[in-house]
Amino acid sequence: MLKLGKLADYATALMTAMASAPSQVHTAQGLADRTHVSAPTAAKLLKLLTKGGLVESLRGAHGGYRLSRSPERITVAEIIGAVEGPIAVTECSEDHSGCSMESSCATKTNWRLINRAIFEALQAVTLAQMAAPAPVRRQESPIHFHPAASLAGR
Amino acid sequence: MLKLGKLADYATALMTAMASAPSQVHTAQGLADRTHVSAPTAAKLLKLLTKGGLVESLRGAHGGYRLSRSPERITVAEIIGAVEGPIAVTECSEDHSGCSMESSCATKTNWRLINRAIFEALQAVTLAQMAAPAPVRRQESPIHFHPAASLAGR
DNA sequence: CCAATCAGGACCTCTTTAGTCTTGATTGAC
DNA sequence: GTCAATCAAGACTAAAGAGGTCCTGATTGG
Numbered sequence: 083m084l085k086l087g088k089l090a091d092y093a094t095a096l097m098t099a100m101a102s103a104p105s106q107v108h109t110a111q112g113l114a115d116r117t118h119v120s121a122p123t124a125a126k127l128l129k130l131l132t133k134g135g136l137v138e139s140l141r142g143a144h145g146g147y148r149l150s151r152s153p154e155r156i157t158v159a160e161i162i163g164a165v166e167g168p169i170a171v172t173e174c175s176e177d178h179s180g181c182s183m184e185s186s187c188a189t190k191t192n193w194r195l196i197n198r199a200i201f202e203a204l205q206a207v208t209l210a211q212m213a214a215p216a217p218v219r220r221q222e223s224p225i226h227f228h229p230a231a232s233l234a235g236r
Numbered sequence: 237m238l239k240l241g242k243l244a245d246y247a248t249a250l251m252t253a254m255a256s257a258p259s260q261v262h263t264a265q266g267l268a269d270r271t272h273v274s275a276p277t278a279a280k281l282l283k284l285l286t287k288g289g290l291v292e293s294l295r296g297a298h299g300g301y302r303l304s305r306s307p308e309r310i311t312v313a314e315i316i317g318a319v320e321g322p323i324a325v326t327e328c329s330e331d332h333s334g335c336s337m338e339s340s341c342a343t344k345t346n347w348r349l350i351n352r353a354i355f356e357a358l359q360a361v362t363l364a365q366m367a368a369p370a371p372v373r374r375q376e377s378p379i380h381f382h383p384a385a386s387l388a389g390r
Numbered sequence: 391c392c393a394a395t396c397a398g399g400a401c402c403t404c405t406t407t408a409g410t411c412t413t414g415a416t417t418g419a420c
Numbered sequence: 421g422t423c424a425a426t427c428a429a430g431a432c433t434a435a436a437g438a439g440g441t442c443c444t445g446a447t448t449g450g
Contacts, residue, residue, distance in 0.1 A: 084358075085239055086238050086325045091347075166238070169238050170238070171240045192366050195361075196357060196361055204350060206353075207350055211346060214346075
């Protein structure tokens with residue numbers, strides 16, 4: 083099912099909540115309340131997001147978290163990357179890959195392409211877009227896509 | 237990491253092996269040997285693929301499996317779907333979704349869009365392409381993608 | 391000094407996945 | 421008709437990973 087962990091989902095919820103008042107400082111507790119993510123989990127995620135450079139932390143009393151950039155410049159791909167590590171659909175989508183199947187691993191390159199396409203899809207969506215109340219309203223798929231043209235023609 | 241299970245990976249390997257000689261009957265054992273997937277696992281996957289309508293089974297002596305369509309008309313999305321169920325990145329990417337977060341679930345629609353984009357990426361790649369020895373050789377991403385144009389403009 | 395808050399782990403539990411095995415049904419060949 | 425090869429179906433186990441909690445320490449404002 084191409085599963086994305088719940089943590090990544092929660093993380094975007096937290097980020098979205100912060101995006102509603104960027105440049106303001108939010109406590110972990112407050113964000114947990116607003117997003118209905120349990121407090122310890124929210125704290126954990128915020129630490130990961132901090133490590134990923136997406137938010138910055140302010141310690142001490144009246145401390146909290148704040149977006150490190152404007153929501154327009156934070157992508158969903160980054161959020162997922164910060165929480166769940168690099169985006170890779172299969173084992174051998176990454177570089178190393180000790181997968182030593184001779185013949186069938188011409189496939190490898192193709193997986194890499196697919197992987198990349200997915201990554202681009204995630205990178206194309208910003209936090210600002212996620213936070214927007216009303217999504218694009220067009221009937222046809224707004225995230226549009228035309229890989230067939232280039233892949234099929236051979 | 238947007239994980240795709242190993243089974244899906246194995247399944248494409250099996251399908252790719254069959255694609256190298258479509259319209260020919262392959263035994264589960266033979267495919268297992270060629271793909272280095274353990275025999276019981278291969279058998280299990282082939283059953284799933286059969287149920288998904290991607291291959292057809294021939295029972296009895298000299299039985300085996302055969303692609304039910306030409307490799308050009310089988311997509312990676314279908315293979316994954318057959319093995320791991322419907323492709324859905326988050327819980328609420330699917331229709332039902334008892335996720336009852338009022339405010340933050342304007343996000344839901346956006347997830348759905350992302351999900352759809354990923355699905356299209358997978359659907360755009362056929363088994364024939366996976367089986368092809370040499371992948372597209374162009375330097376720029378062959379699976380090309382321009383969602384920004386439509387999503388960003390608002 | 392005290393209270394609020396983040397930092398960084400250690401830790402546990404539960405679900406999911408991967409993989410194996412068993413039993414039964416079907417079919418072709420001899 | 422019998423036998424051997426092969427798929428069908430599902431129960432079962434084991435390992436991995438994810439989700440989630442908690443504790444202890446460091447930092448800062450009042």
